[in-house]
Structure formats: C-alpha cells, structure tokens
Amino acid sequence: MLIIKNIHASVDGKEILKGINLSIKPGELHAIMGRNGSGKSTLANIITGRDNFLVTKGSITYNGNNLLEMSIEDRALAGIFMSFQYPVSIPGVNNAYFLRAALNAKLKHQGKSEINASDFMRLIREKVKLVNLDESYLSRAVNDGFSGGEKKRNEILQMLTLEPELSILDETDSGLDIDALKTIAEGVNNFRTETRSFLAITHYQRLLEYMHPDYIHVLIDGKIVKSGDISLANQLEEKGYSWLEK
Amino acid sequence: MPNALAVAGLLFQYRANMKNNQSIIDSAISQEYEYGFTTDIDQEKIPPGLNEDVIKIISSKKQEPEWLLDWRLKAYKQWLKMDEPDWSKLNYDDIDFQAISYYAAPKQKEKLKSLDEVDPELLETYNKLGIPLEEQKLLSNVAVDAVFDSVSVTTTFKEELEKHGVIFCSFSEAVQKHPDIIKKYLGSVVPTTDNYFAALNSAVFSDGSFVYIPKNVRCPMELSTYFRINAAKTGQFERTLIVAEEGSHVSYLEGCTAPMRDENQLHAAVVELVAHKNAEIKYSTVQNWYPGNPKTGKGGIYNFVTKRGTCLGDNSKISWTQVETGSALTWKYPSCILKGNNSIGEFYSVALSNNFQQADTGTKMIHLGKNTKSTIISKGISAGKGQNTYRGGVKIMKNADNARNFSQCDSILIGENCGAHTFPYIDVRNPSAQMEHEASTSKIGEDQLFYCNQRGISTEDAVSLIVNGFCKDVFNELPMEFAVEAQKLMEVSLEGAVG
Numbered sequence: 137m138l139i140i141k142n143i144h145a146s147v148d149g150k151e152i153l154k155g156i157n158l159s160i161k162p163g164e165l166h167a168i169m170g171r172n173g174s175g176k177s178t179l180a181n182i183i184t185g186r187d188n189f190l191v192t193k194g195s196i197t198y199n200g201n202n203l204l205e206m207s208i209e210d211r212a213l214a215g216i217f218m219s220f221q222y223p224v225s226i227p228g229v230n231n232a233y234f235l236r237a238a239l240n241a242k243l244k245h246q247g248k249s250e251i252n253a254s255d256f257m258r259l260i261r262e263k264v265k266l267v268n269l270d271e272s273y274l275s276r277a278v279n280d281g282f283s284g285g286e287k288k289r290n291e292i293l294q295m296l297t298l299e300p301e302l303s304i305l306d307e308t309d310s311g312l313d314i315d316a317l318k319t320i321a322e323g324v325n326n327f328r329t330e331t332r333s334f335l336a337i338t339h340y341q342r343l344l345e346y347m348h349p350d351y352i353h354v355l356i357d358g359k360i361v362k363s364g365d366i367s368l369a370n371q372l373e374e375k376g377y378s379w380l381e382k
Numbered sequence: 383m384p385n386a387l388a389v390a391g392l393l394f395q396y397r398a399n400m401k402n403n404q405s406i407i408d409s410a411i412s413q414e415y416e417y418g419f420t421t422d423i424d425q426e427k428i429p430p431g432l433n434e435d436v437i438k439i440i441s442s443k444k445q446e447p448e449w450l451l452d453w454r455l456k457a458y459k460q461w462l463k464m465d466e467p468d469w470s471k472l473n474y475d476d477i478d479f480q481a482i483s484y485y486a487a488p489k490q491k492e493k494l495k496s497l498d499e500v501d502p503e504l505l506e507t508y509n510k511l512g513i514p515l516e517e518q519k520l521l522s523n524v525a526v527d528a529v530f531d532s533v534s535v536t537t538t539f540k541e542e543l544e545k546h547g548v549i550f551c552s553f554s555e556a557v558q559k560h561p562d563i564i565k566k567y568l569g570s571v572v573p574t575t576d577n578y579f580a581a582l583n584s585a586v587f588s589d590g591s592f593v594y595i596p597k598n599v600r601c602p603m604e605l606s607t608y609f610r611i612n613a614a615k616t617g618q619f620e621r622t623l624i625v626a627e628e629g630s631h632v633s634y635l636e637g638c639t640a641p642m643r644d645e646n647q648l649h650a651a652v653v654e655l656v657a658h659k660n661a662e663i664k665y666s667t668v669q670n671w672y673p674g675n676p677k678t679g680k681g682g683i684y685n686f687v688t689k690r691g692t693c694l695g696d697n698s699k700i701s702w703t704q705v706e707t708g709s710a711l712t713w714k715y716p717s718c719i720l721k722g723n724n725s726i727g728e729f730y731s732v733a734l735s736n737n738f739q740q741a742d743t744g745t746k747m748i749h750l751g752k753n754t755k756s757t758i759i760s761k762g763i764s765a766g767k768g769q770n771t772y773r774g775g776v777k778i779m780k781n782a783d784n785a786r787n788f789s790q791c792d793s794i795l796i797g798e799n800c801g802a803h804t805f806p807y808i809d810v811r812n813p814s815a816q817m818e819h820e821a822s823t824s825k826i827g828e829d830q831l832f833y834c835n836q837r838g839i840s841t842e843d844a845v846s847l848i849v850n851g852f853c854k855d856v857f858n859e860l861p862m863e864f865a866v867e868a869q870k871l872m873e874v875s876l877e878g879a880v881g
C-alpha cells in the first residue's frame with residue numbers, strides 16, 4: 137500500500153534523508169529504529185506532508201496514488217495517521233469536539249453522514265477505556281496540560297477512533313512507564329487486522345517486545361542501513377548501533 | 383439571528399481549497415466585506431461643516447424643545463475647547479470635522495405607522511442585511527428599532543411592548559413624547575464634557591434609541607437595534623438611553639453595518655444606561671461596520687464610541703457583551719459605575735482586528751458601593767496586519783468595602799504581521815478589595831494547523847475551531863436568540879454533551 141522509493145529530503149538546505157526505500161503491505165507492522173537525529177521523524181513528516189521539508193528526489197505512492205502531490209488533509213483522509221512524537225496542545229478547543237470534527241471530516245470524505253453528538257459520545261466512551269484514560273480528559277482542551285503519557289494515550293485514542301489504514305507511531309513509547317507501555321501496545325495489537333498497517337518509530341527495543349513487528353529497519357544518518365526481523369532488534373539491544381556504522 | 387451570522391460570515395466562512403496553509407490564512411483574512419452595498423434613496427442632507435447654525439438646523443428639523451438646543455450648543459462650545467485624545471494605540475490621519483455632513487436622512491413625507499409605509503428600497507436594504515423586518519414580525523420575538531443613517535425609521539412590536547408599559551422608540555420620538563425622562567437622564571451617565579467624541583455627539587446627535595422599563599417589569603422580548611450608515615461623507619452620531627426602573631429587567635442588542643467607501647466615515651455614538659435598585663440591563667453589541675479595503679486599508683468606519691452604565695441602586699446589574707469585528711478604527715470602552723451596594727458590572731468582549739484594522743477597546747469598572755463585583759473577560763484576535771489593544775481600568779474607591787474584580791484578557795495571533803497589546807490599569811483605594819487578573823497571548827501556530835490537517839481537518843475549519851474555542855466564554859454571554867445561531871455557527875453542540 138505504501139511504496140517509498142529513493143527519497144531524498146532536506147530542510148533549510150541540509151540533506152536529512154539520503155535515499156530511503158521502504159515498502160509496506162496491508163497488515164504489516166514495520167519498525168524503524170535509529171538514534172536521535174537520524175531522520176526518523178523527518179521520514180514520518182515527509183509521509184504525512186509537513187510543509188517545511190523539501191523532497192529533492194524520489195517518489196512515494198500510496199494505494200497507487202502519488203502521495204507527494206496530495207495535501208496534508210487529503211493524505212489523512214486517505215487513511216494515513218500519525219501519532220505525534222510531540223503532540224501540540226490546542227487551548228480552548230474541547231478534546232472530544234476536536235476528535236468528532238476529525239471523525240466527521242473522514243465520514244464526509246467517505247460520503248457518509250456525520251455522527252451526532254450523542255452517538256459520538258457513546259463511541260468515544262468505549263474507546264477511552266481501551267487506552268485507560270479518564271473520561272474527564274474528553275472535556276478538557278486538546279492536550280492542554282496533559283502529561284507526556286496522557287498525550288500519547290490521547291494520540292492512540294484518536295487512532296482507535298479514526299481507524300486509519302496506515303498508522304505511523306512516532307516514538308509513542310518514549311516517556312511511558314511500563315504499565316502505560318503495555319496498555320498502548322495492547323491497544324495497538326487489538327487494533328491490528330489484515331488490512332491495517334503500521335510504521336512504528338522507536339529507539340528502544342522494549343516496545344517491540346510487546347508489538348511483534350514483521351520487519352525492523354535501522355536508520356542511520358538518513359539511510360536504511362539494515363533490515364531484518366525481530367532478531368535485529370535483539371542484536372541492537374546487545375551491541376548498539378556502532379557496528380552498523382561505517 | 384442573521385446578524386450573528388453576519389459576524390460569523392466575516393470571521394469564519396473561508397472558502398479556499400488550497401494546499402498551502404499560509405495561502406489559506408492569507409485568503410481567509412482577506413475576506414471580502416459582505417455588506418458593502420449602498421442604497422439609492424432620496425436623501426435629505428445638510429452640507430458638510432460644523433458650526434452653531436448646523437446644530438440649530440438639526441435641532442429645528444427635529445422640532446426639539448429649547449432646553450435641548452441649549453444643551454447641544456453648550457456641548458458644542460465645550461467641544462471646541464477640547465483636544466482629540468491621542469493616548470490610544472490607534473494610528474490615523476487627522477479627521478477633518480469640517481468635511482463631514484452632520485445630518486442625513488432618507489426623505490419621507492410623514493411619520494410612518496407601519497412597515498407597509500416604509501420605502502421599499504429601505505426594506506430591501508434590510509433584507510440584504512439579513513433582517514427581513516416583515517418576516518421578523520411573524521417569525522421571531524425580537525423588536526427592532528432600525529436606524530438608517532441618522533433617523534430612526536421604524537419600530538416593530540411597539541404595541542406588544544406598550545402593553546407592558548415598556549417604551550422602545552427612536553430618540554427623537556422620545557424627546558417629543560417623554561421629554562421629562564429624557565431631560566432627567568440625558569447626560570447623567572456620560573456628561574457632555576466627558577470626552578472629545580462624547581461632546582461632539584452631544585452637540586450633533588441626530589437620533590438613536592430610547593428604552594424605558596417601568597418598575598418590576600421584565601421586558602417580554604429582546605430589544606434590538608440595527609445601525610446602518612449609508613450616505614457618503616456623513617457622520618453618524620446616535621445616542622442611546624436605557625433606563626431600567628427598580629426591579630426591572632431588559633436585554634438589548636445592537637448590530638451595525640455600513641457600505642464600502644474609499645473615504646473613512648466617522649461614527650461617534652454615546653450610550654447611557656441607568657439601572658435602579660434590583661434592576662438588570664444586558665447590552666449586547668455585534669459590530670460589523672465596514673473595516674476598510676482588506677488590501678489597501680482604504681476606507682472603513684472610524685468608530686469612536688462612549689458607552690457607560692450606572693448601577694445606581696443596590697443589587698443592580700449591568701452587563702456589556704460585545705463582538706467587535708468591523709470598523710477600521712475602534713475606540714470603545716463600555717464601562718460600569720457601580721454606585722449601589724452589591725451591584726455588579728460585567729464586560730465580555732471579542733474584538734477582531736484583521737488586515738489593516740486597529741482596535742483599542744476595553745472597559746472601566748468603577749467601584750463606589752460596598753460589596754460591588756465586576757468581571758472582565760476580553761478576547762482579542764489579531765490577524766493580517768491587525769493591531770488589537772485591550773485597555774481596561776479597575777478603580778476601587780475608598781468606601782467600596784469588599785469590592786471584587788476578576789479580569790481575564792486573552793489574545794490570539796493569526797500570522798506573523800499582527801499585534802496584540804494589553805494595558806490594565808488598576809487603582810485600589812480600599813484595602814479590603816480582592817483583585818484577580820489573568821492574561822495570556824497565544825498564536826495559531828503552524829504546528830497546530832499541521833496537527834489538525836493531519837487529522838483530516840481543513841485549515842479553514844481548524845482556524846475557526848481554534849478561534850471559536852478561544853471566544854467561547856464570550857459567545858456564551860450573547861442573549862438566547864443570538865446565542866442559538868452563534869452556537870450553530872460555532873458548532874458547540876458537543877461541548878454541552880461533554881459538559
């Protein structure tokens with residue numbers, strides 16, 4: 137469903153991604169590992185279409201469409217979701233209201249009728265339990281005053297509600313205690329189906345213990361230097377990244 | 383109400399379909415003004431210029447009593463000695479007061495008794511504004527006093543109000559029919575010498591609205607006035623007076639629009655409110671005067687308004703709610719003088735400065751009585767090259783034991799070229815006072831828009847979502863009829879569902 141070919145990308149004239157190739161099929165969970173600053177978030181931003189990155193070479197297709205020509209919201213509406221590494225807060229905007237606006241944007245895009253407030257509340261009350269977030273967070277402003285862990289749970293809540301085809305989880309594990317990590321991993325695992333795909337970005341191995349990725353890719357200095365299965369993660373745990381560097 | 387929609391139209395109806403956030407923001411904030419049409423009506427207009435003769439003409443056209451002419455002339459003499467205030471953050475070229483015409487009225491043969499007698503062109507104008515007067519009689523429970531340029535044209539619902547003893551009419555009519563009340567209260571809250579623009583208004587005011595609510599009467603409906611400037615190079619100087627007798631209650635709403643013109647037009651109104659013991663006045667404004675050309679900044683209304691209410695009796699309450707989205711310049715500080723013990727003053731404001739607009743607005747709360755309480759909630763939105771200033775004063779006088787004030791002033795910036803400024807003035811002369819002040823400035827950031835977009839929400843929806851969330855506390859204060867529409871607009875139905 138997602139085919140990335142030889143992507144080069146730069147920001148402020150500095151090249152950050154230096155030829156990325158990656159192909160994700162329906163139902164697969166890919167993990168990308170790499171040190172801070174290796175370009176993981178940049179890759180996620182390129183896929184989701186953030187403006188301040190310039191793609192200088194390469195192509196990305198999503199379900200056969202040229203993704204790079206689509207607007208940010210068209211990509212989202214086509215089923216691409218990103219759980220942000222650093223979710224922003226939106227003061228004054230009710231969390232549940234925001235999520236309903238997002239869901240309605242999707243329903244409208246699919247030619248379906250919008251979900252009314254009470255049906256939505258019924259739906260969201262179920263979802264909230266899955267991420268172990270108190271209902272009171274629904275009536276607070278989006279991410280405003282949320283702790284790091286609460287923000288991550290809120291991201292996953294959005295994922296579970298919007299039901300994307302491709303979910304990019306950018307360091308969803310960092311800043312979580314072990315219980316929260318388990319909750320979120322479980323939430324993701326239960327959400328997995330034969331059609332839903334995932335790109336999990338992390339620099340810890342521990343998330344992967346719970347999530348069982350099909351493929352692991354190691355990103356160093358803007359390039360995927362090695363791909364493999366879960367055993368690669370174990371090797372990284374033992375030896376670190378330096379043995380992969382030239 | 384259509385007028386609430388009109389505001390929203392300016393603020394929230396972005397019809398762009400572009401990829402780039404910046405260009406959407408640019409187009410959103412360069413929205414065309416929807417109410418910029420002029421109406422072809424036979425006008426009766428005094429040539430430009432201001433002198434004693436002009437004032438005499440205005441007064442005689444209105445067949446005013448001698449005392450009122452004297453009052454005007456006295457104000458004029460005082461005005462001549464005063465200087466235009468220059469303490470605000472507003473930047474504008476000097477106003478040439480001799481280039482303005484001080485009276486313009488649609489030509490009419492005689493006094494109108496019903497809507498059928500109103501010039502069809504005029505009614506068409508109101509229809510364009512989204513105020514179908516004819517339908518209003520049937521559909522809504524809102525009485526409308528429509529002021530076209532300087533003259534009050536028609537008032538609906540008069541009879542229904544008369545049954546309750548409520549007087550709601552044009553100011554000129556009130557001068558004829560209720561001279562005693564006018565004489566008693568005119569200038570009692572805003573004296574002629576109060577400030578430069580109030581003095582000018584006192585000298586040349588041509589019409590406005592008058593409301594009188596008798597003792598223990600709850601006004602059975604929202605009262606509403608629409609102000610419209612039509613004639614070119616004309617100043618509009620209306621005067622509004624609301625008197626709420628002991629134990630009475632009234633909610634009043636005013637809406638304003640104006641045509642697009644290249645030159646600036648002056649609007650200098652005075653509003654006086656008087657609340658007696660246990661009385662309550664709620665005054666809401668939806669101001670959508672022409673803001674000037676969005677690209678060049680040319681034209682637009684200069685809005686210099688003095689609004690003040692006195693809580694004269696114990697336990698009285700005055701509440702100002704304003705949604706200010708129009709005008710090239712806004713200079714406006716609706717204030718409360720809290721004389722009665724336990725009296726309450728409130729000020730809820732949303733002010734938008736877009737493109738080349740400048741707003742310097744806020745309030746003054748003057749605590750004189752014991753246990754008086756005031757609340758100030760101000761929300762400033764700056765976009766384009768707009769400059770938005772909050773200027774608010776809270777004064778606790780010596781005898782005002784246990785006075786309390788809460789002030790919250792928030793600003794939001796959309797884009798890089800706008801500005802927000804906050805000037806709170808606090809003067810406490812009684813040690814028992816409790817003062818709370820909160821202020822914040824935020825920005826609709828690229829990262830917030832990206833976040834919304836990534837969730838499938840378009841930029842235009844995201845901006846309105848964020849701005850609506852920001853203004854929520856103030857919109858909630860609009861009267862029911864208007865809040866219903868506002869709510870639809872803000873799509874806050876879910877807010878209630880979540881609690």
Ligand SMILES: Nc1ncnc2c1ncn2[C@@H]1O[C@H](COP(=O)(O)OP(=O)(O)O)[C@@H](O)[C@H]1O
Binds near residue numbers: 171188
């Ligand atoms: N907006 C930006 N402006 C300038 N440099 C950036 C920007 N975003 C990322 N970078 C740089 O790109 C490199 C990769 O960053 P990032 O993709 O966030 O790494 P990771 O997510 O792997 O930690 C870093 O050197 C970072 O400083």
Ligand SMILES: [Mg+2]
Binds near residue numbers: 176177221306307
């Ligand atoms: Mg990162």
